[in-house]
Each structure stands twice: as structure tokens, then as C-alpha cells.
Amino acid sequence: MARYPATLTAANKQGYNEEKSFRGNKGVPRQSLPPLLAPLSLDLEESTLKIVVCMKETPSTEVPKSLGADMRLARNPGDTIINPFDEYTIEEGLRQQEKLGGDVVILTMGPGATTEPMRRALAMGATSGVLVSDTALAGSDAVATGRVLAAALKKLSADLVLFGQSSADAYGGIVPAITAEFMGVPLLSFATKVEVEGNAVTIEREADVGYTKATAPLPALVSIAKAINNNPRYPSMKGIMSAKKKPLDTWTLADLGLDAGTVGTGAAKERVTGATPVATQRRREIITGSAGAAQRIFDFLVENKVI
Amino acid sequence: MTNDIWAVAELEGGKLKNISLQLASKAAQLAAALGGQSAAVALGQGAQAAAAALGATGVNAVLVSESDIYDTYLVQPATDVLAQLIQQRQPKAVLLPATVTGRDVAGRLAARLGLGVEYNVTSADVAEGEIAMVVPAFGGQLNVNATFAGDGTRLILARQNAFAATKTGSGTTTETLPAPAAPANGAKISGPFGTEGATEEGHMTTVNGHPQYVPPPSRSNVEEAAIIVSGGRGVGGPEGFADLDALAQALGGAVGSSRPVTDDEWLPHHHHIGQTGRTVKPELYIACGISGAVQHQAGMQTSKYIIAINKDKDAPIFTFCDLGVVGDLKAIIPELTKLVQDYKASH
Numbered sequence: 091m092a093r094y095p096a097t098l099t100a101a102n103k104q105g106y107n108e109e110k111s112f113r114g115n116k117g118v119p120r121q122s123l124p125p126l127l128a129p130l131s132l133d134l135e136e137s138t139l140k141i142v143v144c145m146k147e148t149p150s151t152e153v154p155k156s157l158g159a160d161m162r163l164a165r166n167p168g169d170t171i172i173n174p175f176d177e178y179t180i181e182e183g184l185r186q187q188e189k190l191g192g193d194v195v196i197l198t199m200g201p202g203a204t205t206e207p208m209r210r211a212l213a214m215g216a217t218s219g220v221l222v223s224d225t226a227l228a229g230s231d232a233v234a235t236g237r238v239l240a241a242a243l244k245k246l247s248a249d250l251v252l253f254g255q256s257s258a259d260a261y262g263g264i265v266p267a268i269t270a271e272f273m274g275v276p277l278l279s280f281a282t283k284v285e286v287e288g289n290a291v292t293i294e295r296e297a298d299v300g301y302t303k304a305t306a307p308l309p310a311l312v313s314i315a316k317a318i319n320n321n322p323r324y325p326s327m328k329g330i331m332s333a334k335k336k337p338l339d340t341w342t343l344a345d346l347g348l349d350a351g352t353v354g355t356g357a358a359k360e361r362v363t364g365a366t367p368v369a370t371q372r373r374r375e376i377i378t379g380s381a382g383a384a385q386r387i388f389d390f391l392v393e394n395k396v397i
Numbered sequence: 398m399t400n401d402i403w404a405v406a407e408l409e410g411g412k413l414k415n416i417s418l419q420l421a422s423k424a425a426q427l428a429a430a431l432g433g434q435s436a437a438v439a440l441g442q443g444a445q446a447a448a449a450a451l452g453a454t455g456v457n458a459v460l461v462s463e464s465d466i467y468d469t470y471l472v473q474p475a476t477d478v479l480a481q482l483i484q485q486r487q488p489k490a491v492l493l494p495a496t497v498t499g500r501d502v503a504g505r506l507a508a509r510l511g512l513g514v515e516y517n518v519t520s521a522d523v524a525e526g527e528i529a530m531v532v533p534a535f536g537g538q539l540n541v542n543a544t545f546a547g548d549g550t551r552l553i554l555a556r557q558n559a560f561a562a563t564k565t566g567s568g569t570t571t572e573t574l575p576a577p578a579a580p581a582n583g584a585k586i587s588g589p590f591g592t593e594g595a596t597e598e599g600h601m602t603t604v605n606g607h608p609q610y611v612p613p614p615s616r617s618n619v620e621e622a623a624i625i626v627s628g629g630r631g632v633g634g635p636e637g638f639a640d641l642d643a644l645a646q647a648l649g650g651a652v653g654s655s656r657p658v659t660d661d662e663w664l665p666h667h668h669h670i671g672q673t674g675r676t677v678k679p680e681l682y683i684a685c686g687i688s689g690a691v692q693h694q695a696g697m698q699t700s701k702y703i704i705a706i707n708k709d710k711d712a713p714i715f716t717f718c719d720l721g722v723v724g725d726l727k728a729i730i731p732e733l734t735k736l737v738q739d740y741k742a743s744h
Contacts (some may be wrong), residue, residue: 091707124602137607155534155535157541158457161541162689163534174673175673189527196427199473205614231513232504232507232514232516233507233508233511233512233513233514236504236508237508242463246524247499252707258672258673260516261516261517262500262516262517263497263500263505263506264500264501264504264507264514264516264554266501266504267472267500267501267503267504267505267508268501268504268507268508269508270503270504270505271504271505271508271509272508274582275582276471276473276580276582276583276584277472277501277505277518277584278471279471279497279500279501280497289653294590295497296665296666296667297588297589298409298614298617298618298667299589299591299592299595299611299613299617300588300589300590300591300592300595301588301589301590301591301615302586302587302588302589302590303586303587303588303590304471304584304585304586304587305584305585305587306582306583306584306585308744312586314664316666316673317659317666317667317669319660319662319666331490331597355641358513359512359513359545359546359547359549359551360513360515360543360544360545360546361453361543361545362541362542362543363529363542363543363544364541364542365534365539365540365541365542366539366542367538367539367540368538368539368540368698369531369539370699370717372697372703372717372718372719373716373719373720374715374717374719374721375720375721376715376720376721376722376723377720377721377722377723377724378710378722378723378724379723379724380724380725380728380729383706383722383724383728383729384728384730384732384736385732385734386720386722387683387704387706387720387722387729387733388733388736388740390702390704390719390720391681391737392740394702396624396680396681396702397648397737397740397741
């Protein structure tokens, strides 16, 4: 498992970060490395921190949603965006990389083509992308999704795995825990602050008053709460140009050593049997003007036995 | 697999959360319909003390494990205990709260034992010997009917206020469970921090250089509240939330908000109600200076009564409220607070 050597000094760390950024930028010739660092490079290679951000592609929020004949959300691959919660996660991954060095890999399960959301994530500054794509994945439930992600994360030797708090199409918020369990690693969920120090990660999580902290050894999963409020960056023009040349691998289930019978519709234990539009009747009594309004609201509360 | 139904309680700081009683009540009801036994499981500090209230919901048994290990590590000890119990006793279904902790426990159980899990459930009943559920989709515009297939315990993550709490029980047995060992690579909890200056009254503080209004703990948990007084941009600033908090206090409710309010840090983030925040289903929702964008609507549209106050007569909120007032919050809220206080003092 890739780790920082415990003895890495601050000065070495600085050099190590530079090493990493050279590696991630093919435009800079390798010989421009300060010669002093060259003998260290072998050891430092061992200590690369690998941050993996799990990203979901969700239907654009602008597009009206409907259920298909198979009772699943009808998806149009051309109309997907980065799951809005995952933008905070990508931003957090990039900020951690700026502090600690290492790589940020974007991992997603998708229909196969190189998609806009993946390109955008790379344009924001991620190092590379991995797309797990296989026709057998269609209809996968949360458990199968976690199974596949865990296998891919193990193959990537991920140290710090970041998830969004949930997806904006399903709102399950359970895939991080499922993935953590399959990997046999801790999950620190709903983080509003993330700090990696040595071999451990500490998060803060909002409580009703104040906050709590939780600390776990790496490798670990962290899910990022929207409340982290970190203003996800927009891709720069330079970022957009360089994203086109960044490594993007596509893996199948066979690449992950997974049996197709453990994923997809066949493995799912949940069934959708129907759906009905929600129609709530509201009274819509509208009054205009502040005078007498408080009395009318008060009367409404008494009439309806709310107080 | 048996026809037994369990409910997993949630304790916070040794206190039983309301949703625990709702889940236990539903477990009793489902088990009775299936001809099985019902149980509530309480893990952590305060579990022993919570047994009586859980038993009163009508469950046949309360399983208790009182240990500080559950409050020392995130979800792993609870997962270990529940996984072992489920394997040994094979309940038909386990109801868990759709909270951060509930989701993490359910996710780990589903992966460890290979179980099906349905989330954000708002209704659960027995139909033809199976559990039939309703799950809202597309921001609450659609109710999806869901069920389970195959063998294995069903895991059901239910939303706050999905089920009514009942008090029909007596003579419940309490069984004490052993506490698990510390997990090998556990996520260790510390805190709470940042509670200095927290009072039973709301107060102004400064976060990242911005003024922020902090309601007290009793008016902070929007998911548990039966009445929510919620504010949007129209409140004008963090100071304006003191008025809303006073009304919430008078009504015995909590303070909520729309997204811009927490994005601008006028209130702490856990007050945010909407698609990307909390989903609530209170008896009464008073929307103050909230325009009513679909994202906000998604988080509160199943409230029993919705009252809206807004200066803009064209605000979308007026299309889905029971009572709407086109008027000025600053005049209306303090007057309403006084009316409620006077009423409560004389009743």
C-alpha cells in the first residue's frame, strides 16, 4: 500500500510535491528537475498519495425526469452532468492534492463513451480518469455499485477515497458505506473539513451545536457534505485543453475480476412495481397586507388545532 | 427467514431520537400483520433508559446494549452487533432511520450480508406476505412503489415522520446484548467541539468573518420538529432570524431555512431544508421570505400545513401553500409570536 514514509521531512515533502507535479505535466521536461532530488525519486515514488474521487453522472437538472418502461430513471447519456454533490468532492480532492501532492483519480461507472462529466472533472485539474463500463452493469443496485467501486479502488491502490454525500438523482447516500465495507476500510461520512496527517485522516462533521471529529487510519473513505461550501472551481481554458490529453482508462468487469452475476438487474434485491404522480391539495387562501395578517395566521393555527 | 420485524433506534448524546419510536411502532404493526415478533434494538449510551419508551410502542422485545463503544467509533461496532444478530435470528426486515448513521449502518450491513436495501421510504405495509413500500422520486413529484424479491433480511431506511409513533405496548421483555470489541481500523470519534457559548437562547456569533445566528439546540433539529419556522433571503440577514427563532420557541418548533441562507452562513448548514439539505415533514411549516423554488419545495412539500409570508405576490410559494400572506415579515412575525405566547400562557 502506498504510504508516506514516516521520516519524510518538510523539505523532502516539498521536493516530492514538485516531483509529482512534473510527472503530471508532460509539457515540462524531466531533466528540469533539481538534480538534488534525483536520488530521492525512487523512494518518493513509493510514497505517492493516491486520492480517488468517486463521481456519479446524473441527469442534467434542467431536463424533466421520467421513468422508463423498465421502471428505472430514463437516462440520456448526452444529457448528464457531474452529480452536483460530487463537485464539492472533486474540489476537496484537488485541494488535498495541492497540500499533500500525489494524484487525483476520478472513478466513475458509466455507459462507455468518454463523457462530458469526466472531461469536466479532468479539466478542473484531476490527474487521470477511470471509467468502469460493462453492459452487465445495467440495473445495478447500491450493493452492486459498491461492489464494483470497491474492486476498482483496490485495483487503483487508493489511499484516500472521496465520495459526495449522495447523488442528486437517487438520494440514497449509502454507496460510500457499502464500498467501505467491501474494501474493509473505515468510512468518515458527511465531512465538512478533511485533514490528512501522516497515515491518518481526520474529519469534522456538523452536530446540532458545534461539531464532532472522527479520525481513521488510511486507506479510508470520506464522504463530503455539501456544507463544506468550498466553491468548486470552474475549469480554466488551459485545463480544458490539457484534459483532452489526460489518461482515461476504461475497465470492464473482467478487468476487475468480478462475476457478471453479482451485479446488474439480476443481482438486485429491490423491485419497483409502479409509480404515481403526487398531487397534494392545498387550500391556497391568499391574503394581502400586513395588517390583520398575524391574527389570521393565529386563527388558522387554532382552527386546525396546530396549537 | 422468520416473519419478525426489527427497528433500530437512534440515540444521540444518550437521548432517544423521535424517529426511533416511529420505527418501533411500525415494526410492531408490520410484525403483527405478518404473524411474526417485533423488536426494537437500542445500542449505545442511554440504551437501557430508552427501553421503556421503546417497549411502550407495542414491540414484543427490546434488545439493549449499553456501552460507550458505540459512541467511541463511527458505526462499525453497531454494524458488528447487528450483523451477528441478523445472521443468527433471520428477521424478515429491519427498519433503520434514514439519517447519516442509519445509512452508514444499513450500507455496511447490506454489503456484509448481501442484503437488499430500500432508502428514503415514506410508507411501508404488508401486501401478500411481502413488504410494500413507497419511495418518493424526482424531488417528491412521483411516488414509486417498491418491494423486495428473493431471500434475505430486507433493510428499510425510513424517513423522519414517515410513520406515526403509537403507545399501545405493555409487558415488553428486555434482552441485554454483549458489547462488541473495538474495531481493528475504526473511525474514532472525539468532541463535540465548538459548543462554547452555546445557550438555551439563540445568539449571534461570527463564522469566517460573517455574522451568523445560532439557534439553541432545542430549536436546531428540523428533522425532529413538528413545527418549523423557516426563513429565506427575504429575512434580510442573520439578525432577522432572531424574530423567527422567537416564534419557533413560542410554538415549540425549530428554525429552518432555504439554501441561500446557509450558503451565506446566516445560519449553520444543518438548518437547510430542500433537495440538497434536509427533507422534513412537519405538522406545520411557516415559510418566511422564501420564494419557493422547486429545490426548496422538494424538501418540505409533504408538510401537513404550509403557511407562506412573502413580500412578492408572484412568489411560487403561494402556489403550494394553505395560507399565504403578501406582507412584511418584520411586522407580522413579532405580532404572531405575541399572540401565540398569550394563547399558550392562558391554555
